[in-house]
Amino acid sequence: MRYHTTLGGQGFAFADLKQLMACASPPRSGDALAGLLADSAQQRMAARHVLADLPLKTFLNEALVPYEQDNITRLILDSHDAQAFAPVAHLTVGDFRNWLLSPAASSAVLARLAPGLTPEMVAAVSKLMRQQDLIAVARKCRVVTRFRNTLGLPGTLAVRLQPNHPTDDVRGVAASLLDGLMMGAGDAVLGINPVSDSMATLARLCHLFDELIQRFQIPTQACVLTHVTNTLQLMDSGVPVDLVFQSIGGTEITNRSFGVTPEVLDEACAAARSLGRGPLGDHVMYFETGQGSALSANGHGGVDQQTCEARAYGLARRYQPLLVNTVVGFIGPEYLYDGKQIIRAGLEDHFCGKLLGLPMGCDICYTNHAEADQDDMDSLSVLLATAGLNFMIGVPGADDIMLNYQSTSFHDALFLRETLGLQRAPEFEAWLQAQHITAGDARLLSPGAGHPLLAGLGQFGQADAP
The missing domain is CATH 3.20.20.70 (Aldolase class I)
Incomplete structure (x- = not known):
């Protein structure tokens, strides 16, 4: 599927979702080496405009790597949890970014949402984020x-x-x-x-x-x-x-x-x-x-x-x-x-x-x-x-x-x-x-030469010596 937009009076077209995602990415040498980097800052911004208006559920219907040719695509799509995805299924990528930054996206809510997200969805939303946005949202995600x-x-x-x-x-x-x-x-x-x-x-x-x-x-x-x-x-x-x-x-x-x-x-x-x-x-x-x-x-x-x-x-x-x-x-x-x-x-x-x-x-x-x-x-x-x-x-x-x-x-x-x-x-x-390596306030102590770890690890070395 082709994607189009006009920005600053100039028209931009993207052949498919792969190209749209690549052009929306922040510059990096690997994408340049692969020939995937946006041609200009204007094209990059145009891609981000299109991506922001893209429904999240698009990634469930348009695989970046063909389902028939790639076992990782099959694993991702076959294991997708539609029920977990339901609370954000109506959002665009841009709306998803705004929701992630809102108080509604609490740690507990994000933990329940995780099985409903595909890697392509989270990659897409990251391309619309400043670094402080990436920090703010990741800080709310706790995985124990x-x-x-x-x-x-x-x-x-x-x-x-x-x-x-x-x-x-x-x-x-x-x-x-x-x-x-x-x-x-x-x-x-x-x-x-x-x-x-x-x-x-x-x-x-x-x-x-x-x-x-x-x-x-x-x-x-x-x-x-x-x-x-x-x-x-x-x-x-x-x-x-x-x-x-x-x-x-x-x-x-x-x-x-x-x-x-x-x-x-x-x-x-x-x-x-x-x-x-x-x-x-x-x-x-x-x-x-x-x-x-x-x-x-x-x-x-x-x-x-x-x-x-x-x-x-x-x-x-x-x-x-x-x-x-x-x-x-x-x-x-x-x-x-x-x-x-x-x-x-x-x-x-x-x-x-x-x-x-x-x-x-x-x-x-x-x-x-x-x-x-x-x-x-x-x-x-x-x-x-x-x-x-x-x-x-x-x-x-x-x-x-x-x-x-x-x-x-x-x-x-x-x-x-x-x-x-x-x-x-x-x-x-x-x-x-x-072991008297740290104090009660987690501050490092200075164990003496007779600490058991010193002797114990010294024995490992001696046992392996020629």
């Missing part, structure tokens, strides 16, 4: 998940402790774990990106994390971020696995490039839940996403990168995950050129995921060849924490020495908590206080 602790409660911000090491050396991993725990990080997950796909290495890391958690009774969860099929093998072999990780995208072609299908994810989710390792809940999946992955896989099909990203959230919510992490600046400047584009994308991703009912975190990051720096990351971290971010990443010194990119540090999380009055997951905070 549980495994060994409770994440996403109002007034909290969790941290994934990311102890990556360029050779998967247990001594180096243990040093980063110690650093993070002593800085009060790790309530979201102890999550490592392994260098090796060796099953022996993956099993060794799983056992390390499990032994640490069990020995010190830490109310958190662990994850070795390897391919889902590797995790299935680990579980089949009796290796202790808390969470199943997988990178996912918003189209069937993109997920095929990751070597994953919904059927494989179904199997892994069922297997992890059957282990019953989470005393507080069965949220066992951890997904990572990022704008640009569909373009990298040549699987965007003419859909703009932000809408493709939102479609990945449509797949993620099928599994009621514990964590969803948009790794916003990781792919590089080919997709998000500079700090301005990274900041906008991070706010969009968080907004879209939260509106769809997902527990959104963000790896607030950039690559060294992007036109961005740590000041940009400081800005985005404050904005996202204000918007109710569920969790962020904690890397020693904010510099991941294995993945070679810049993220956020344990100190950054401390700054956000102190400045914005945010707390850790309550079970984790209670453990920190019992």
Whole structure:
């Protein structure tokens, strides 16, 4: 279906809904690379005018990626909850924006609405929003998940402790774990990106994390971020696995490039839940996403990168995950050129995921060849924490020495908590206080050299020494 409008005496036409959505998007290098970016600011504004007047229900009748050709489209449309959608079914995209910003859209109302929204709907409304609008609405969306602790409660911000090491050396991993725990990080997950796909290495890391958690009774969860099929093998072999990780995208072609299908994810989710390792809940999946992955896989099909990203959230919510992490600046400047584009994308991703009912975190990051720096990351971290971010990443010194990119540090999380009055997951905070790592007011203490964690993690390193 073609869409038309006149703006400032000039006529504009859009061949279909895909082109309309792409032209309405804020500028970003990935859409320019794909040939989808609006030709001018005037065309972009015209597209937004048309989009604002478009009925929300249009997205139920005009698929951006054909239903017959894409399993993610089928999943999104087949699982749509018409009853949940009914309260906003009469609205246009512009009216929906206004309603979301109104007092009528309370946290409870938005939680009930989430199953009735499609990724394309939330992507569309985000294109009409200023950054403060994205923050205001996302802040009202609260998604609480549980495994060994409770994440996403109002007034909290969790941290994934990311102890990556360029050779998967247990001594180096243990040093980063110690650093993070002593800085009060790790309530979201102890999550490592392994260098090796060796099953022996993956099993060794799983056992390390499990032994640490069990020995010190830490109310958190662990994850070795390897391919889902590797995790299935680990579980089949009796290796202790808390969470199943997988990178996912918003189209069937993109997920095929990751070597994953919904059927494989179904199997892994069922297997992890059957282990019953989470005393507080069965949220066992951890997904990572990022704008640009569909373009990298040549699987965007003419859909703009932000809408493709939102479609990945449509797949993620099928599994009621514990964590969803948009790794916003990781792919590089080919997709998000500079700090301005990274900041906008991070706010969009968080907004879209939260509106769809997902527990959104963000790896607030950039690559060294992007036109961005740590000041940009400081800005985005404050904005996202204000918007109710569920969790962020904690890397020693904010510099991941294995993945070679810049993220956020344990100190950054401390700054956000102190400045914005945010707390850790309550079970984790209670453990920190019992370990004399924090005081009753959550302030960090300075444990002495005889602290049990120092000796315990030192033993892990010695056991792995040659």
